[in-house]
Amino acid sequence: MANSPSGDSAIDRVVRVLETFTIDRTVQTASEIGRRARLPSSTAHRLVDGLIEAGLLERDDEHRVRLGMRLWELALRGSHALRLRQAALPHMERVQARIREHTQLAVLEQDSALFLERLSHPDAGANITRIAGRLPLHASSSGLVLLAFAPEELRERVLAAPLAQVAKETVTDAAALRRLLAEVRRTGVAVAPGSIEAVSTGIAVAVRDPRGEVIAALSVVLPRDAPTEQAVTELVRAARGIRSSLSADLR
Amino acid sequence: MANSPSGDSAIDRVVRVLETFTIDRTVQTASEIGRRARLPSSTAHRLVDGLIEAGLLERDDEHRVRLGMRLWELALRGSHALRLRQAALPHMERVQARIREHTQLAVLEQDSALFLERLSHPDAGANITRIAGRLPLHASSSGLVLLAFAPEELRERVLAAPLAQVAKETVTDAAALRRLLAEVRRTGVAVAPGSIEAVSTGIAVAVRDPRGEVIAALSVVLPRDAPTEQAVTELVRAARGIRSSLSADLR
Numbered sequence: 001m002a003n004s005p006s007g008d009s010a011i012d013r014v015v016r017v018l019e020t021f022t023i024d025r026t027v028q029t030a031s032e033i034g035r036r037a038r039l040p041s042s043t044a045h046r047l048v049d050g051l052i053e054a055g056l057l058e059r060d061d062e063h064r065v066r067l068g069m070r071l072w073e074l075a076l077r078g079s080h081a082l083r084l085r086q087a088a089l090p091h092m093e094r095v096q097a098r099i100r101e102h103t104q105l106a107v108l109e110q111d112s113a114l115f116l117e118r119l120s121h122p123d124a125g126a127n128i129t130r131i132a133g134r135l136p137l138h139a140s141s142s143g144l145v146l147l148a149f150a151p152e153e154l155r156e157r158v159l160a161a162p163l164a165q166v167a168k169e170t171v172t173d174a175a176a177l178r179r180l181l182a183e184v185r186r187t188g189v190a191v192a193p194g195s196i197e198a199v200s201t202g203i204a205v206a207v208r209d210p211r212g213e214v215i216a217a218l219s220v221v222l223p224r225d226a227p228t229e230q231a232v233t234e235l236v237r238a239a240r241g242i243r244s245s246l247s248a249d250l251r
Numbered sequence: 252m253a254n255s256p257s258g259d260s261a262i263d264r265v266v267r268v269l270e271t272f273t274i275d276r277t278v279q280t281a282s283e284i285g286r287r288a289r290l291p292s293s294t295a296h297r298l299v300d301g302l303i304e305a306g307l308l309e310r311d312d313e314h315r316v317r318l319g320m321r322l323w324e325l326a327l328r329g330s331h332a333l334r335l336r337q338a339a340l341p342h343m344e345r346v347q348a349r350i351r352e353h354t355q356l357a358v359l360e361q362d363s364a365l366f367l368e369r370l371s372h373p374d375a376g377a378n379i380t381r382i383a384g385r386l387p388l389h390a391s392s393s394g395l396v397l398l399a400f401a402p403e404e405l406r407e408r409v410l411a412a413p414l415a416q417v418a419k420e421t422v423t424d425a426a427a428l429r430r431l432l433a434e435v436r437r438t439g440v441a442v443a444p445g446s447i448e449a450v451s452t453g454i455a456v457a458v459r460d461p462r463g464e465v466i467a468a469l470s471v472v473l474p475r476d477a478p479t480e481q482a483v484t485e486l487v488r489a490a491r492g493i494r495s496s497l498s499a500d501l502r
Contacts, residue, residue, distance in 0.1 A: 010261035011301045021329025050262045055361070067330045069360045072367075075326030076383040078272025079318045086382070090371070093344065109320045110306070116323075119340070131337070132327040 013039065013047055017057075018067070023130055027064040081107070084216060085116050087245040088207070091238035092119050095220065099231050102221045104129050105207070106142035108150055111158065113143035113217065128196055129221075138177055139166040141192040141202030142217035148184035149206055149214035155181065169194035189232055190217075199224050205235040210247040218242070264290065264298055268308075269318070274381055278315040332358070335467060336367050338496040339458070342489035343370050346471065350482050353472045355380050356458070357393035359401055362409065364394035364468065379447055380472075389428055390417040392443040392453030393468035399435035400457055400465035406432065420445035440483055441468075450475050456486040461498040469493070 016037040020028060028036070034044025048065055051057040055070030076082050088105050096103040096119045103121075106113040112134040129135060137143035137150075137158055147155055163172040171177045184190045193201040204219035218239050220231050271279060271287040279287070285295025299316055302308040306321030327333050339356050347354040347370045354372075357364040363385040380386060388394035388401075388409055398406055414423040422428045435441045444452040455470035469490050471482050 011265065011305050011307070014262065014265065015305045015307070015325070018325040021325075023328055026329045026331055026334070054262050054266050056262070056266070067326065067332075069332055069358065069365060071326045072330055072332045073360070073365060073383050074266070074269040074272075075318065075322045077274055078277045079323055080277055081318075081320055081323045082382060083277070107320065109324070114320060114324060131333060132324050 013037070013043075014051065014056075017044075017047060017051065018071075021067050023133055027060060027066045029064055033065060081116055084242075084246070088117065088216070088218070088238075088242045091241040091245070092117060092218070094241075095218070095234045095238045096121055098234050099220050099222075101231075102129070104142060104219045104221075106135075106140075106146065106204075106217045106219065107215065108137075108146040108154075109134075111137065111154065113137060113140050113146055115142075116216070135196065136164060136166060138163050138172075139170045139192075139195050140219075141190045141195075141204035142219045144180065144184050144190035144192060145188075145204045145206050145214070145217035145219075148181040148190070166196055167194055167198055169198070171195065189236070191228055191232075194224060201226065201228065203228055203231050203235065205232070205239050207239045207242050210243060216242075264288070264294075265302065265307075268295075268298060268302065269322075272318050274384060278311060278317045280315055284316060332367055335493075335497075339368065339467070339469070339489075339493045342492040342496070343368060343469070345492075346469070346485045346489045347372055349485050350471050350473075352482075353380070355393060355470045355472075357386075357391075357397065357455075357468045357470065358466065359388075359397040359405075360385075362388065362405065364388055364391050364397055366393075367467070386447065387415060387417060389414050389423075390421045390443075390446050391470075392441045392446075392455035393470045395431065395435050395441035395443060396439075396455045396457050396465070396468035396470075399432040399441070418445055418447055418449055420449070422446065440487070442479055442483075445475060452477065452479065454479055454482050454486065456483070456490050458490045458493050461494060467493075 017033055020033050020036040030045050030048040031041060033048055034041050048057060052059060055068045057065050058068040060066055092103045092105060100121050103119045104115055105117040106115045115129050115131055115133050118129055118131050135143055137147040147158060159174045159178060165172050171180055188206045190204045196202060201222045201224055202219055203222060204217040206214045207216040207218050209215045218235050222231060267288040268284055271284050281296050281299040282292060284299055285292050299308060303310060306319045308316050309319040311317055343354045343356060351372050354370045355366055356368040357366045366380050366382055366384050369380055369382050386394055388398040398409060410425045410429060416423050422431055439457045441455045447453060452473045452475055453470055454473060455468040457465045458467040458469050460466045469486050473482060
């Protein structure tokens with residue numbers, strides 16, 4: 001970073017370093033970080049040392065580098081994601097206790113569904129979602145809810161772009177997706193059988209803030225052909241509960 | 252940051268900006284951030300703009316600044332804090348369902364107990380801890396467990412420094428604290444009546460990783476004079492469960 005005259009560039013480099021850490025790659029050497037962040041080796045080592053000094057990265061017992069607990073603290077402490085998740089958690093626990101399947105909370109972020117929370121059930125089936133993981137808007141039940149209530153400009157942009165075939169049953173035809181989204185806007189519920197994985201059906205409902213704006217999607221993942229009625233009922237009740245909890249927060 | 256020739260300084264400024272966000276201060280203007288981060292106004296505005304550009308900060312509808320969802324994602328996605336928390340959550344839920352009081356998970360971070368997770372019970376009493384919040388090591392039950400099993404150098408440093416009187420019953424005498432920590436090392440359990448708040452008793456146990464190292468403290472907060480036996484039993488069982496879940500993760 002010594003040869004970076006502008007602040008933006010320094011921020012970009014920090015972001016590029018942080019981006020090399022993923023759900024499946026939580027420890028790396030400084031050299032690996034440099035290569036993956038496309039930074040010259042000396043720059044990468046200096047930058048990693050600086051980030052360790054600040055606590056944003058840490059070294060483990062084997063001298064490898066991982067994300068720092070201080071970064072976790074700074075990112076969460078004042079975060080509205082944490083507030084939403086705290087308001088949602090008791091309601092998610094109730095859904096999970098009754099439906100006994102994976103229960104997720106997602107928000108719209110940079111044209112994806114970003115998962116803020118996931119409660120897993122030991123008896124539940126496959127589930128591709130992970131906390132801080134993403135799924136495409138058009139392919140996941142959560143994404144369909146978020147896309148249905150997104151600003152029109154974003155919806156049109158997604159509809160105009162190629163729609164990836166995540167699984168055999170993913171809706172990839174723009175006209176069909178447009179009709180589906182109109183239906184989700186009417187009902188507030190998205191049911192997506194086999195659109196992410198052939199063996200499961202995602203069911204998501206809209207979560208609204210006290211002003212009535214859709215701010216998140218709450219979902220469960222059921223086995224492919226399980227009945228959906230009870231899950232929809234529980235999700236709708238939980239979404240109302242989250243809205244009430246958020247109102248109580250404001251008081 | 253334009254007048255910052257060194258990378259370390261750029262990182263420091265970013266950290267100083269992020270530090271201005273707290274549990275009770277989640278939105279600020281760029282000017283407030285600059286003042287609280289002790290940065291010149293023009294520097295603060297440029298830095299905030301750069302952080303918004305990178306997604307680490309966001310503007311809300313009223314043009315105020317808050318922590319970005321992208322920061323949340325980058326901090327959590329590859330984080331071992333998240334892995335520990337995910338391994339612990341089902342076991343914490345069981346403790347909470349049986350004891351029906353607040354249940355917390357804390358780690359040692361920069362000479363404090365940093366709380367990674369907290370499950371609240373609607374019927375439960377007062378509780379000062381919050382996710383991404385901290386408590387002093389000598390005053391909280393979680394902190395006593397973490398301090399008892401910390402490297403000797405850290406323990407001696409804490410014992411040599413003044414011990415803050417957080418509440419009337421906080422142990423502030425170094426010799427008494429030393430005896431207490433030896434007892435916690437023997438039993439793996441810390442019971443701290445009234446040491447944070449006069450109305451509650453914190454009870455914490457050590458959570459060990461598969462190699463046997465203490466990596467966290469699991470605690471509940473009971474009313475001041477409630478019996479503690481059942482809570483200790485449940486916490487010890489949960490700590491064993493977390494250790495098993497972490498072993499399963501490694502396979």
